[in-house]
Amino acid sequence: MQLFDKKAEYQEPNQEGYYGEFGGAYIPEMLYGNVEELKHQYLDIMKDPDFQIEFHALLRDYVGRPTPLFYAERLSKEMGTTIYLKREDLCHTGAHKINNTVGQILLAQRLGKTKIIAETGAGQHGVATATVCALKGMECVVYMGEKDIERQAPNVARMKLLGAKVVPATSGSKTLKDATNEAIRAWINEPDTTHYIIGSVVGPHPYPDMVAKFQSVISDEIRKQLKDKTGAELPTHVVACVGGGSNAAGAFYHFLNEPTVNLVAVEAAGHGVYSGMSAATTQLGTTGILHGSKSILMQTKDGQVVEPHSISAGLDYPGIGPLHAYLFKSGRGTFTSATDEEALEWASHLSKIEGIIPALETAHAFAILPKMNFKPTDIVVVCLSGRGDKDLATYMSNIKM
Amino acid sequence: MSRLKNLFDQKSARVLNVYCTAGFPQLTSTLEVMESLQANGADIIEVGMPYSDPLADGEVIQSSSLMALENGMTIEVLFEQLASMRKTIHVPVILMGYMNPILQYGFERFCKAAKEAGVDGLILPDLPLFEFETIYGDTIKDSALDFIFLVTPETSEERLKKLDALSSGFIYAVSSSATTGKDKDFAKVAMYLKKLKAFRLKNPFLVGFGIKDKESFNAVNEYANGAIIGSAYIKALSTGGDINTITKNFLASILK
Known part of the structure; x- marks a missing residue:
């Protein structure tokens, strides 16, 4: 295996969100405002001492x-x-998914958002999102492939019990990819009030870096x-x-x-x-x-x-x-x-x-x-x-x- | 001179751009649909290149795209179909599509093939400004294709200025931040368009998203140079039946 010098490039994407040739924000103009708002604020919010205190307290006392x-x-x-x-x-x-949702719900609050949307595959991220929404009293809509809803019934029940609305994604293969499409479309349709909590290190910059x-x-x-x-x-x-x-x-x-x-x-x-x-x-x-x-x-x-x-x-x-x-x-x-x-x-x-x-x-x-x-x-x-x-x-x- | 510039030089109001999905309803119906649109009053034809994951599109265009893909439509096939289009199509033709299939085809090869087929411009909603300026813009310019950026009510004035400067042909004004095929609050849309008109863009602007009938077409034409209709026409085509009859009736319902 090739060994690399000690470089920060793996931890920090460039300003446009690229790790080498990969990354960026290939999004339609309708999402530009939201993504730009995130891009400008996520690092400042995350570095803010008050944010850090609240984030780590929740990781300790709520996540365990x-x-x-x-x-x-x-x-x-x-x-x-x-x-x-x-x-x-x-x-x-x-699962580990809640580390990210705790962080993003605190970020969403600081961005003044009132509604959360998320995509989920196995349902772990959906449950983790529904959980923090319940914790913070925010409206929560989770997009989940129709096929995944069938094979992950317990997690669907958990999300509903936590007060989230689970919306089946019926396009394409009816799995995670399509749930992600639907969540992004929902975000396009309600950009002002809504924060989209992506569950993985995917999506437009700054999501991969923020989730990481x-x-x-x-x-x-x-x-x-x-x-x-x-x-x-x-x-x-x-x-x-x-x-x-x-x-x-x-x-x-x-x-x-x-x-x-x-x-x-x-x-x-x-x-x-x-x-x-x-x-x-x-x-x-x-x-x-x-x-x-x-x-x-x-x-x-x-x-x-x-x-x-x-x-x-x-x-x-x-x-x-x-x-x-x-x-x-x-x-x-x-x-x-x-x-x-x-x-x-x-x-x-x-x-x-x-x-x-x-x-x-x-x-x-x-x-x-x-x-x-x-x-x-x-x-x-x-x-x-x-x-x-x-x-x-x-x-x-x-x-x- | 570009066909788009020519068009807007001659007609600055009530310009109608109609979207159709390549390879829909049948693989081989692309040209028939385009000819029918031209014959029945469309000023610009926007041909959508189907993609499996069309983020900016609502259900109607999504499902027409999926059907077109099932029919076997690809960029390769589309250029074969468009190779002789300029024998019958005289109005401006623009291609709309997502970046991924174009990257796989080869961006430069795509621009060249589009120009060769007689295509006039491109709408690529997920090509960002940064990548346009640093990577792809020159290739588009070298092929003498117009590039049409989208703007929305949330686009800042500074950005609007930039997008206008980099666009040619026209500007695509999204009526409100939404995917295609959603109903709009027209009072709000009117306020936005009024502002946009007052901004005196370098390019003419057409309004898209939510234009579905005579009423909405007339409403946006109070301010804009014209409008773009997509989902409503695809919906009409989806009912099946004779393409020319459907197109004739549909455009008559908008224009007459």
Whole structure:
């Protein structure tokens, strides 16, 4: 793997939101005002001491941070190395998604917005958004692919219980990509009062950077906790699953400019990378523009966006955040993939070997561990991005119990 | 001189631009639709290049785009269909589309092919100003194509000035911030258009979004140089039946 000098370029996009050739804000004029307002204000708001105090207080008292960095003893023995699990599954609402929604709801308040819209795939981001809207008494509308509404029924119920309106996206493949289109259209139609909380490091600048910064609390904690527990300044590997890439961006963030740390991103290979039923974007994709940013996406030679496949709704996305596209293209990140079957196998295995039932998305990250040939001296951190409660129905019908 | 400039030199009021989706309702109906629009009074024809994820478009144009894609429409096929259009089409023709399919086709190749086919201008709603100025604008200019920027009621005066300076042909004034095919509050729209008229743009301006019948067409023409109709016409085409009859009746209902 190519090693890079210590550069800030991975953490900070340029002024127009580009990481290398990827990023930007390819949006129609109707969204210009909103995106521009965000672009001018997000850094100032985020740096404001009052904001920081409120954000960190909520992360501590409401989300339950810091989440533990857990030494997985049996898994380490099996893999012949040292493996720590960053327990984002223990966050309120069951996944890392809430780190971002807490940040963005506070930002929306400061922008004077009264209504929140969001898209969701697996429903984790939708639940995390509905949760903070309930907390702050804001109106919440979540767009969700019709197909995902069917396969993620418990999360749909949770959002409704939290007072959110769930609107089915019925266009295209009826999954995350289409829910994102619908949310962006809804934003175009109500730009003044509404803030759009994007759930991943995708979308027009400044969303990829803003979401990465809110999620960067993950790697900030990993660094400190690892030092406390082992004395080591840095892990040798950080492993995370990638759909759009928000948990990976958060887990990588404070290691981006540490060239000795291997950043391993695991995409969903579905039935197999080349099966025609896959969501392994970096393997199958080419440079293009989707949802307002230039990145790598799965598309036909005519530039029509391809409908991906993954058993996990959260990874079922034909694109990838521009930061990840840059990590892939520059060689700073190692991109690999796990199939539906491997993810299911590892959901089951992790449950039995560590007593932790992971989300299907997260199970993909574990599935690549046996293929990594870790050295005994390595220190591997796996971002355990979410818990598996929402996937019980899938596990029950696909795993022999 | 560009066909668009020529048109506006001769006609500065009630200019009607009608949008149609390439390859809709049938793959091979593109030219028939265009000829019919010209024959029945459209001053400009805007041909939409279908995309799987058309962010700025509402349901009607989205579903016509999906159908066109299912019919097999691509940029390649469209240019084959347009290759001989100038034998019958004399009004200005502009292409509207999203950046991604054009990037895959090749931006420079696209501009050249458009010019060769006799296309007059481009509307690319998701090509941002920054990228236009730093990357793509020169290629468009080199191909002698007009480029039409969108402006909205939220566009600041400073930005409006810039977009006007960089546009040629005309300016596309979005009646209110919304996707296509949504109903509008016309009192509010009128206030905006009045302001826009008073601004004395370098370019003529046509109003789009929410123009669907005689009443709305007349209303915006109080202030604008004309209007753009999209969703309402696509909706009419979606009912099936003879393209020429539908187009004739539709345009008569607007213009007569």
